[in-house]
Amino acid sequence: MLDPKKYQKDFPILARRINGKKLVYLDNAATSQKPLTVVRAMEDFLLKHNANVHRGIYALSEEATALYENARKSAAKFINAGSESEIIFTRNATESINLVALTWARQNLKAGDEILTTEMEHHSNIVPWQILAKERGLELKFLPTLPEKGILDLNKLPNLLSSKLKLVCVGHMSNLLGTVNPLVEIIGQAHQVGAKVLVDGCQAAPHLPVDVQKLNADFYAFSGHKMLGPTGIGVLWAKQEILEATEPILGGGDMIKNVTQTEATWNAVPWKFEAGTPNVVGAIGLAAAIDYLNDLGMKNIWQHEQKLVEYVIPKLKAIAGLNIFGISEVSKNRGAIFSFWLDGLHPHDLASIFDEAGIAIRAGHMCAQPMLSALGKPAATRASFYFYNTLAEADAFLDAIEKAKKVFKL
Numbered sequence: 001m002l003d004p005k006k007y008q009k010d011f012p013i014l015a016r017r018i019n020g021k022k023l024v025y026l027d028n029a030a031t032s033q034k035p036l037t038v039v040r041a042m043e044d045f046l047l048k049h050n051a052n053v054h055r056g057i058y059a060l061s062e063e064a065t066a067l068y069e070n071a072r073k074s075a076a077k078f079i080n081a082g083s084e085s086e087i088i089f090t091r092n093a094t095e096s097i098n099l100v101a102l103t104w105a106r107q108n109l110k111a112g113d114e115i116l117t118t119e120m121e122h123h124s125n126i127v128p129w130q131i132l133a134k135e136r137g138l139e140l141k142f143l144p145t146l147p148e149k150g151i152l153d154l155n156k157l158p159n160l161l162s163s164k165l166k167l168v169c170v171g172h173m174s175n176l177l178g179t180v181n182p183l184v185e186i187i188g189q190a191h192q193v194g195a196k197v198l199v200d201g202c203q204a205a206p207h208l209p210v211d212v213q214k215l216n217a218d219f220y221a222f223s224g225h226k227m228l229g230p231t232g233i234g235v236l237w238a239k240q241e242i243l244e245a246t247e248p249i250l251g252g253g254d255m256i257k258n259v260t261q262t263e264a265t266w267n268a269v270p271w272k273f274e275a276g277t278p279n280v281v282g283a284i285g286l287a288a289a290i291d292y293l294n295d296l297g298m299k300n301i302w303q304h305e306q307k308l309v310e311y312v313i314p315k316l317k318a319i320a321g322l323n324i325f326g327i328s329e330v331s332k333n334r335g336a337i338f339s340f341w342l343d344g345l346h347p348h349d350l351a352s353i354f355d356e357a358g359i360a361i362r363a364g365h366m367c368a369q370p371m372l373s374a375l376g377k378p379a380a381t382r383a384s385f386y387f388y389n390t391l392a393e394a395d396a397f398l399d400a401i402e403k404a405k406k407v408f409k410l
């Protein structure tokens with residue numbers, strides 16, 4: 001069993017005091033904290049190996065290129081991609097999803113075609129499709145949820161499948177509900193009608209083992225900053241044959257093979273999708289983050305988070321007036337993201353009580369407004385845990401709710 005306290009030592013920020021109390025960081029779904037090894041790897045690169053990649057025929061540039069391309073190999077291995085050439089570095093998951101919209105989807109979808117997303121998606125997996133649908137005369141459909149159960153309504157899926165459906169966009173784990181979606185089933189059904197599937201893995205990749213080959217998705221997007229890496233680096237994985245057949249959207253240095261005054265030919269994948277100088281130091285930070293996660297073992301991380309689910313859910317259920325959003329039973333189909341509504345108190349008022357106690361949680365719409373509308377609420381309070389969070393921190397979180405109830409006489 002993983003001992004979270006042991007790992008807290010690797011994260012200097014977790015020793016901070018906020019409002020006189022030791023920080024309890026429970027906003028990991030927004031961004032994770034960074035261990036020293038990630039910071040040191042980036043520092044080491046900038047102080048000892050910095051040069052532009054893929055260009056210079058000198059030792060430093062070759063070192064920088066090797067480190068950057070090794071980071072791609074680490075990312076590929078982390079999600080069991082077939083090859084590192086299926087890994088495109090982006091700024092974040094949002095950019096990864098937009099890249100699919102602006103390239104593959106723009107090139108392959110025509111007026112009247114359909115895209116299916118779901119009611120529980122992050123705005124990043126809705127808005128790019130709304131923009132594209134308007135531009136190209138596509139129809140954007142939504143797979144509904146069963147809001148009170150916190151799961152997708154899979155019974156509605158067969159009616160949404162047809163030869164017009166070209167793309168299904170679904171989250172691996174909901175950032176509001178913590179629900180882990182039954183991807184194998186959804187992907188299987190989508191493929192039967194010839195639709196491709198994009199998985200938003202932003203909340204799953206940091207917390208559970210991901211195997212894109214086993215899932216048999218077509219695209220998988222995630223962000224480095226939610227999995228111990230720095231901001232500004234993300235990944236789009238796509239099947240090699242899709243990338244080969246897709247035209248790039250950004251033109252410039254590095255993405256070309258040959259340029260004349262009138263035309264250009266493209267570099268091989270993945271570089272044809274990485275125009276200009278990439279975020280080399282970000283990729284190196286991400287590789288160090290992946291090393292750290294691999295040392296812990298993704299299975300162990302998920303197991304610890306399941307322990308948190310087992311501990312927190314029954315205690316949240318016992319609080320009068322508190323409605324849990326998402327699966328409100330102990331379940332293997334949810335991660336340690338706890339969003340809720342406390343009757344009589346706006347999430348922003350609740351958040352200030354947490355802040356006084358040195359506990360960082362999130363209040364607001366969590367970039368999931370369609371899901372909140374389905375739940376009939378304008379906002380939520382969310383505590384999202386990671387492997388470095390202890391059961392004692394879960395107690396501090398639960399105590400703060402009780403305190404808020406007393407302060408506001410609920």
Ligand SMILES: Cc1ncc(COP(=O)(O)O)c(C=O)c1O
Binds near residue numbers: 124173
């Ligand atoms: C499920 C999900 N998808 C996409 C995103 C967007 O991530 P980023 O802001 O790193 O692009 C988030 C961020 O919270 C998320 O939780």
